[in-house]
Amino acid sequence: MRIRALAIRIILQFIKDKRTLALLFLAPLLVLSLMKLVFDGQAISPDIGTVDLPEAYIGGLSNANAAIIEYDSADEAQQALRENNLDAVIQIGANGPAITLEGSDPSMNKAILLLIQNTLQAKASSIAPAVTYLHGGPDMAPFDSFGPVLIGFFSFFFVFLLAGVSFLRERTSGTLERLLASPIRRSEVVLGYLAGFGLFTLVQSMLIAWYSIHVLGMYMAGQIGYVLLINLLLSLTALTLGTLLSSFASNEFQIIQFIPIVIVPQAFFSGLFNLDAMNPWLQKISNAMPLFYGADAMQGIMIRGEGWSDFQIDVYVLIGFSLLFALLNVLALKKHRRM
Amino acid sequence: MSAIPSMNAELEPALQLHQIQRRFNGKTVLDGISLTIPQGELFGLLGPSGSGKTTLIKLMTGIDQADGGSVRMLGEPIPQLKMLQAFGYMAQADALYNELTGKQNLAFFGALFGLKGEQLQARIQAVAALVELTDHLGKPVGAYSGGMKRRLSLAAALLHEPRLLVLDEPTVGIDPVLRRSVWAELSTLSKQGVTIIVTTHVMDEAEKCNRLGMIxxxxxxxxxxPEAIIAEAGVATIEEAFIALGQQQAVRSGTGATR
Structure with a gap:
């Protein structure tokens, strides 16, 4: 009854606040779209200068999506490289082909080396291995690989921010005091917030998942129901963590200060970057981060098409985090009312 | 079993404080306060800012708990969750939701006290009429003037027809006309038998109370x-009495004598 009243109030407040609604629903879509444009552009097409390269190789390189500019002398080609007109120069020297890379962009370096290697190999060897993919495929772009993590991250980030600020405002405007001067239980306050916000996080999760998969065309091997479930659980974790941490902030700015401490490290440890190269005990830190479990499950479902038995541990851990944060929140409210 | 306390509750004092102690971070904020407020009284708590009025109010309502001593509300020891139903509370801040309309605010606070359906609607209309906001219930509170917010805040505290009303500086920061209207409402409620505890540091408001506690x-x-306090201090006004008694206190306790 009181929980329902609190939930209805939060929903009414939300509906009247168009800008916050836009932040919750449209901002993640905008950022995801930008990410898609940035990371899923056309294949890199390097400009390669050649000196005395046999026609067969030039043809091979052009076919492999490189712009070939032929030079008469090595000096001319090197000059063009220095003037930033070329990404690489290939010349035939005394000891065979020599490659000079422009070198300032690692991803471009790798792309060129791979391209040249493939071209030379195609000429040299007749045994080309047959390549098959267990998951994903040759067309999978970087965006498809970390997209699932981004879906989870943005749900988490925006819900954390909104929940934190809303609960803080309840405190600073004095309405929490008034709330606690009524016979509402502390647990009812927390549950009311969960219910009211839960509705919006559910809608947000569905919107983000639908948009990513059907509009942005993100790679999707699993079931959308599972994606929604994980996304919702992540949002609930963000909601309970946001309201809990708002107890330790005395104004909106201090909520913002939690972003570099609580949100950004989670992004690093959530699978956006490969952690295998990291010190093993540092890798363990990720076990304490809710986003790690959410991202793990999301990647499993969307890329590897995992089923319930594969990601259920992640579900239990996320539920555990939510329960823990909610419980701590009930305790934190003791600061405002002893019973 | 339940009939006896409720019969007694008619006779019990609205509030009974015994040797209240409250410390924050090792600093004593309230020290040995004993006070009995009978039902139906309009009681004023007077004191400068930072004297502990708000802390005392929070102890009286059971929102906060004393480090020493006991508090009974209508005979029941507090803090106790069910006793939060027994009083209406209006804090210094308006504590309203600006995005929502006046009616939505009242409906929410009413629901917290267990009001619902027709009863809730009837109470919303009744309290809105009392504070003369009936015509403005459909407006968002953000569009209310400061005085209207104050009145709505008072209305919210009256929704569940509490027998005890606790108001923390209800007239701070509002214009004289509105202050008079708030006090007119308080007098009306007091005549209906509602116990009212109000904090203030406005001296002329203090004179309207049945009894005063100076903190x-x-x-x-x-x-x-008020009359007895003025007489005892041998001065002409409450304000002078307050200063005179404060100085006596400082001399007696040997602290702050030079202030």
């Missing part, structure tokens, strides 16, 4: 009718 540096330095 200074966490100690209750005088409790009596």
């Amino acid at each position: 200074r540096d966490g100690k209750l330095i005088a409790v009596d009718t």
Whole structure:
């Protein structure tokens, strides 16, 4: 009854606040779209200068999506490289082909080396291995690989921010005091917030998942129901963590200060970057981060098409985090009312 | 079993404080306060800012708990969750939701006290009429003037027809006309038998109370009718009495004498 009243109030407040609604629903879509444009552009097409390269190789390189500019002398080609007109120069020297890379962009370096290697190999060897993919495929772009993590991250980030600020405002405007001067239980306050916000996080999760998969065309091997479930659980974790941490902030700015401490490290440890190269005990830190479990499950479902038995541990851990944060929140409210 | 306390509740004092102690971070904020407020009284708590008025109010309502001593509300020891139903509370801040309309605010606070359906609607209309906001219930509170917010805040505290009303500086920061109207409403409620406890540091408001408690540096330095307090201090006004009694207190306790 009181929980329902609190939930209805939060929903009414939300509906009247168009800008916050836009932040919750449209901002993640905008950022995801930008990410898609940035990371899923056309294949890199390097400009390669050649000196005395046999026609067969030039043809091979052009076919492999490189712009070939032929030079008469090595000096001319090197000059063009220095003037930033070329990404690489290939010349035939005394000891065979020599490659000079422009070198300032690692991803471009790798792309060129791979391209040249493939071209030379195609000429040299007749045994080309047959390549098959267990998951994903040759067309999978970087965006498809970390997209699932981004879906989870943005749900988490925006819900954390909104929940934190809303609960803080309840405190600073004095309405929490008034709330606690009524016979509402502390647990009812927390549950009311969960219910009211839960509705919006559910809608947000569905919107983000639908948009990513059907509009942005993100790679999707699993079931959308599972994606929604994980996304919702992540949002609930963000909601309970946001309201809990708002107890330790005395104004909106201090909520913002939690972003570099609580949100950004989670992004690093959530699978956006490969952690295998990291010190093993540092890798363990990720076990304490809710986003790690959410991202793990999301990647499993969307890329590897995992089923319930594969990601259920992640579900239990996320539920555990939510329960823990909610419980701590009930305790934190003791600061405002002893019973 | 339940009939006896409720019968007694008619006779019990609205509030009974015994040797209240409250410390924050090792600093004593309230020290040895004992006070009994009978039902139906309009009781004023007077004291400078930072004297412990708000802390005392929170102890009286059970929102906060004393480090020592006991508090009973209508005979029941508090803090106790069910006793939060027994009083209406209006804090210094308006504590309203600006995005929502006046009616939505009242409906929410009413629901917290267990009101629902027709009963809730009837109470919303009744309290809105009392504070003359009936015509403005459909407007968002953000569009209310400061005085209207104050009145709505008072209305929210009256929704569940509490027998005890606790108001923390209800007239701070509002214009004289509105202050008079708030006090007119308080007098009306008081005549209907509602016990009212109000804090203030406006001296002319203090004179409207049945009895006054003067609080200074966490100690209750005088409790009596306004007339008796003036007479005892041998001065002409409440304000002078307050200063005179404060100085006596400082000399007696040997602290702050030079202030």
